[in-house]
Amino acid sequence: MTRSATRIELRQEAYEVIASETAQHLPRETGGILLGYREDTDVVVTHALVVDGPGASAHRYVRDDVRANRLLAEFLAPRADDDPTGYVGEWHSHPAPSGPSPTDVAAMQATAREHDGPIALVVHAPGAQxxxxxxxxxxxxLGRVTSKAATVLPPRSRLEALGPLPDGAVRRDGSV
Known part of the structure; x- marks a missing residue:
């Protein structure tokens, strides 16, 4: 028996798309589809595609399914047959610091009924802790659908963390 996926790992490219599109669309929600693969018990997200949501507001995002399917087909067309990258889920933003709504959970459960394997949802709420x-x-x-909270792992920082400043680096009088 395999364990259920419990982590969603965002790779750098996917993270940057989600973060920048969220910032550009504030205070409205935005979103799209997640592409990647499953690895052990994790969903690894390598790419995030943006799919416009007609009528998006500060409290609602509904993606354009026709556009999503077209973008997905365009993304997958040039890939090699043995490339494991494929559809792994959905993403959208919340301007307020909150996780998936009951509407989000219901939409994901409907999507899961049509797909084999775990389907991930990533909600980006930039104001949240x-x-x-x-x-x-x-x-x-037997057709039962389950939804479970998952840990989202953003990519590791490409920059090395700075240590403490050396003695004398800042003068007490505030001058530089």
Missing amino acids: QPFFGLITRLQR
């Missing part, structure tokens, strides 16, 4: 919320939804035996 933890700005990424994750949800993994999966179709179980």
Whole structure:
């Protein structure tokens, strides 16, 4: 028996798309689809595509399914047959610091009924203490669908953390 996916790992490219698109669309929600692969019990997100949501507001985002399917097909067309990258879920932003809403959970459960394997949802709420919320939804035996909170792992910083300033680096009088 395999364990359920419990972590969503965002790779740098996906993280940058989600963060920059969220910032550009504030105070409205925005979103799209997640592409990547499953590794052990994790969903690894390598790419995030932006799919316009007609009528997006500060409290609502509904993606354009026709555009999403077209963008997905365009993304996958040039990839090699043995490339494991494919559709792994959805993402959208919340201007207020909150995780997935009951509407989000219901939408993911409907999506999971049509797919094999775990489906990830990443909600980016930049004002929250933890700005990424994750949800993994999966179709179980006998048609039952389960949803479970997941840890979202942003990419590691490309910059080395700075240590303390050396003695004398800042003068007490405030001058530089």
